[in-house]
Amino acid sequence: MQKSKDRRLKWLLHLTLLGTLLTIVVILVGAWTRLVDAGLGCPDWPGCYGRLLVPDSEHAALRHPDVPLDASKAWVEMIHRYIASLLGVLVISTVVLGWPLRKTDQYPWRISVLLLATIVVQGAFGAFTVTLKLWPQVVTLHLLGGISVLLLFFWLHLRLKCVVRQKKLSTKRSSIWWGLAAGLLVIQLGLGGWVTSNYAGIACQGIPACNGQWWPNMDISEGFHLTQTVGPNYLHGQLHAEARTAIHFIHRLGAVVLGLSLVILWCRYRHHPALFRALNIVIALFFLQVVLGAANVLLWLPLWLALIHTAGAVLLTVSMLWAWWQWRLRHENVVVAQSDSYLTHHAQSM
Incomplete structure (x- = not known):
């Protein structure tokens, strides 16, 4: 059996x-x-x-x-x-x-x-x-x-x-920093999907400015209008230029906010060897994604580079889950070590 x-x-x-x-x-x-x-x-x-x-x-x-x-x-x-x-x-x-x-x-x-x-x-x-x-x-x-x-x-x-x-596994709840970073990552993935599904990958020209402006002309309400009509063929998109600019620019801002949350997470747990290694991978993949995103804009979205950018997003997500897993294991090891220490001390006192 x-x-x-x-x-x-x-x-x-x-x-x-x-x-x-x-x-x-x-x-x-x-x-x-x-x-x-x-x-x-x-x-x-x-x-x-x-x-x-x-x-x-x-x-x-x-x-x-x-x-x-x-x-x-x-x-x-x-x-x-x-x-x-x-x-x-x-x-x-x-x-x-x-x-x-x-x-x-x-x-x-x-x-x-x-x-x-x-x-x-x-x-x-x-x-x-x-x-x-x-x-x-x-x-x-x-x-x-x-x-x-x-x-x-x-x-x-x-x-x-x-x-x-x-x-x-430990049943301890994750800290607010893990939840914040995970939530921002999900939002950024959704924004990336919204960029590609609305064909807004090169709506912003130039890095770091967008179309020569730090705050470009945008139509945010139309770009994030989630009740678009069902029926038209959306191949190549239906939105006008300023709506697509809004989608692309918000995706860039999302990357900045996500990056800050990941850096905070790294700073908080950098003293723990297993977490340090895992979070190093997360940070490295994030900055690689930033470079790939910039290259896609500057090179006018070549297919192979856009595919690599998607692969980078996938690897970043998996590495984030792996880092969280290491945090769970670390906490469990701490609990086990404390329990063993207590039992040893109790046995010696008897």
Whole structure:
């Protein structure tokens, strides 16, 4: 019985690690799909012109005469769907394999169920991205959903390590600084998604000024108007220049605020070796993101550099979760050390 349990846990460790890596691939392929304007390469969902493989032009014309087939873009979109479907299978396999262990002490069953629910919602957003013709709200939520799947897979993997090692995590609540930095990171990710979904990547020219001004002409109300009409084709965006400038400029301001919060976090925990190393990675990735963002503006958003910028955001998010995990482990080690010290002192006094 114990051997079967250990074997399942070993398989789950491998599956969750694979799921973490595959989710990164899905996010990056999705970003590439958006960057090459292939998001509507197939006008329907889940098939492409009613087929599971990209059809020929004759069939496409009969199925959707109003949407001419661009085979290269259609294949980019379908490859993204195939990989995303594989990720869904991996999530289901993780839940099924973990079912017999759901009552095991410390087994993260709720995280597994939440991961399954999130991937289902993510699939729905994938469909809405196509059927609502790249509506920016859905595109942004689809990106955040992908990040959520990634973090849940990674967190599940870390928690399973604790089960294997029979180690309990600290239940102490995080400090306000962790919560502030995490909240600002989520907002910045959302702003980044809003920039890309509204095609505002080069709405601000120049670094650090924007279009030659420190406070450029902007239309913030229109740029962050979240009830845009459903129906138009949002490929290449529908907003005017000043609205896109507002989106881009607020994203820059968000980076400044996020950077300050991360520096405060680093200063607060720099004296702890494990946290110091983890937070060094976070800070390094953040400043790399700043450099990549500036390069994207100065070089007029080359596709490969925009993709690297997306990868940087993914790695920054994962490294932030890793740093928080190190903080949880550090606190647990402190508690265990204090408990051992108390027991030793009590034994000696007897």
